[in-house]
Amino acid sequence: MKDVLDRFELTDxxxxxxxxxxxxxxxxxxxxxQSTLEASGIELPALRNHIPCMAHIIQLALGAFMSSLSVNGxxxxxxxxxxxxxxxxxxSIDIGKSQRLR
Numbered sequence: 285m286k287d288v289l290d291r292f293e294l295t296d297x298x299x300x301x302x303x304x305x306x307x308x309x310x311x312x313x314x315x316x317x318q319s320t321l322e323a324s325g326i327e328l329p330a331l332r333n334h335i336p337c338m339a340h341i342i343q344l345a346l347g348a349f350m351s352s353l354s355v356n357g358x359x360x361x362x363x364x365x366x367x368x369x370x371x372x373x374x375x376s377i378d379i380g381k382s383q384r385l386r
Contacts, residue, residue, distance in 0.1 A: 285313065285317050285320075286317065286320045286321070286324075289321075295321070295324065295326055297326070299326075299328060300333065301333040301334070301335050302314060302317070302333060302334055302335065303335045303336070303337050304334065304335075304336065304337065305336070305337055305340045306336055306337075306340060306341065306344065310334070311334070314330035314331075314333075314334040315330045317330065318330040
């Protein structure tokens, strides 16, 4: 992480905080980053400046809520859903074949 911050020249006091998802490794990483930065003379209090991503927290909470109601979400990507609407859900197209010259 320190190498990335150095590469983008973010170790000169411009780093205000770190936003992460809720993986437990991120809660281990931030104190380690604080120690590494302190060794370079940069102050970044990990507990105060680590910001869990609110959108990710909302998504996890909604997912748990939907599961408690036994509601299944879409399993297809937005692009696959759009393709199914355009070409029909049971139709399969091979783009490679349709673009070949005959």
